[in-house]
Amino acid sequence: xxxxxxxxxxxxxxxxxxxxxxxxxxxxxxxxxxxxxxxxxxxxxxxxxxxxxxxxxxxxxxxxxxxxxxxxxxxxxxxxxxxxxxxxxxxxxx
Numbered sequence: 001x002x003x004x005x006x007x008x009x010x011x012x013x014x015x016x017x018x019x020x021x022x023x024x025x026x027x028x029x030x031x032x033x034x035x036x037x038x039x040x041x042x043x044x045x046x047x048x049x050x051x052x053x054x055x056x057x058x059x060x061x062x063x064x065x066x067x068x069x070x071x072x073x074x075x076x077x078x079x080x081x082x083x084x085x086x087x088x089x090x091x092x093x094x
Contacts, residue, residue, distance in 0.1 A: 051090050058083050 041049045064070040
């Protein structure tokens with residue numbers, strides 16, 4: 001990212017709320033997410049945690065569709081169905 005910023009020219013926030021948004025994204029998306037993952041890992045074990053973590057892209061796409069109004073292509077629906085089916089199959093086979 002630093003290299004891309006040097007080549008394309010970095011565009012930093014010019015107002016305080018812009019920096020607040022950058023800090024909030026960093027804290028929530030990184031620190032809180034990792035702490036929550038490790039807390040869940042301790043509670044459910046590595047096998048279940050790895051299966052559940054495969055659902056993250058499906059949830060992200062579903063939220064983009066529901067909240068942001070993004071469109072879904074048939075290939076995305078098929079991929080989501082494969083991920084959900086695989087997770088269900090792995091959970092059931094345990």
